[in-house]
Amino acid sequence: QSVLTQPPSVSGAPGQRVTISCTGSSSNIGAGYDVQWYQQLPGTAPKLLIHGDSNRPSGVPDRFSGSRSGTSASLAITGLQAEDEADYYCQSYDSSPNWVFGGGTKLTVL
Amino acid sequence: QVPLVQSGAEVKKPGASVKVSCKASGYTFTGYYMHWVRQAPGQGLEWMGRMNPNSGGTNYAQKFQGRVTMTGDTSIGTAYMELSRLRSDDTAVYYCARAAGFSPNYYFDYWGRGTLVTVSS
Numbered sequence: 001q002s003v004l005t006q007p008p009s010v011s012g013a014p015g016q017r018v019t020i021s022c023t024g025s026s027s028n029i030g031a032g033y034d035v036q037w038y039q040q041l042p043g044t045a046p047k048l049l050i051h052g053d054s055n056r057p058s059g060v061p062d063r064f065s066g067s068r069s070g071t072s073a074s075l076a077i078t079g080l081q082a083e084d085e086a087d088y089y090c091q092s093y094d095s096s097p098n099w100v101f102g103g104g105t106k107l108t109v110l
Numbered sequence: 111q112v113p114l115v116q117s118g119a120e121v122k123k124p125g126a127s128v129k130v131s132c133k134a135s136g137y138t139f140t141g142y143y144m145h146w147v148r149q150a151p152g153q154g155l156e157w158m159g160r161m162n163p164n165s166g167g168t169n170y171a172q173k174f175q176g177r178v179t180m181t182g183d184t185s186i187g188t189a190y191m192e193l194s195r196l197r198s199d200d201t202a203v204y205y206c207a208r209a210a211g212f213s214p215n216y217y218f219d220y221w222g223r224g225t226l227v228t229v230s231s
Binding site (some may be wrong): 001015033034036038044045046047051052057089091093098099100101102103104 | 145147154155156157160171172205207209210214216217218219220221222223224
């Protein structure tokens with residue numbers, strides 16, 4: 001069981017908007033720690049998509065955006081493209097010290 | 111250009127140890143913590159621990175305490191992760207990842223390509 005909870009899968013048609021949720025608790029997201037998002041294409045290493053809740057590294061299209069509220073965070077993808085089909089992971093900090101990931105969400109572009 | 115180059119795949123027997131290397135280039139090795147993350151087949155990402163290349167200090171996830179050792183060689187800019195007493199459920203791809211940002215709000219901006227470790231008798 002992951003400390004951060006994500007839906008196992010989401011899907012959308014090309015051009016549509018999808019969101020992926022990441023639910024934590026008072027010891028991680030709810031404590032104010034930053035949330036990051038990573039994209040993992042099949043057979044490749046994860047790639048940083050969003051850091052500090054809503055900041056995009058250079059080269060990441062503005063179709064990707066992040067937000068947070070309370071003990072949860074969300075990744076939104078607008079103008080869905082076939083190349084967006086991948087696994088997406090959220091990540092934050094918990095106590096001990098301990099960096100934690102969500103269980104991952106598989107995005108299918110219909 | 112990916113600045114983290116990992117060692118090749120390994121096959122180990124249960125009970126053995128494995129040591130994975132991660133060579134950094136293009137940045138100051140001692141300026142960034144190095145974290146290790148693993149991914150079992152078909153599963154999600156699991157944080158294992160981190161190493162401060164400047165001081166050698168480490169923090170390990172509780173699950174791996176006593177079995178994992180993370181070290182670094184600043185003379186060649188290389189980080190190492192050694193996992194002992196291997197079990198079949200340690201079969202996974204092991205990634206090194208550079209941590210950017212400010213503690214504890216690190217984010218992993220560069221990742222190695224991963225090293226597949228297979229544990230099988």
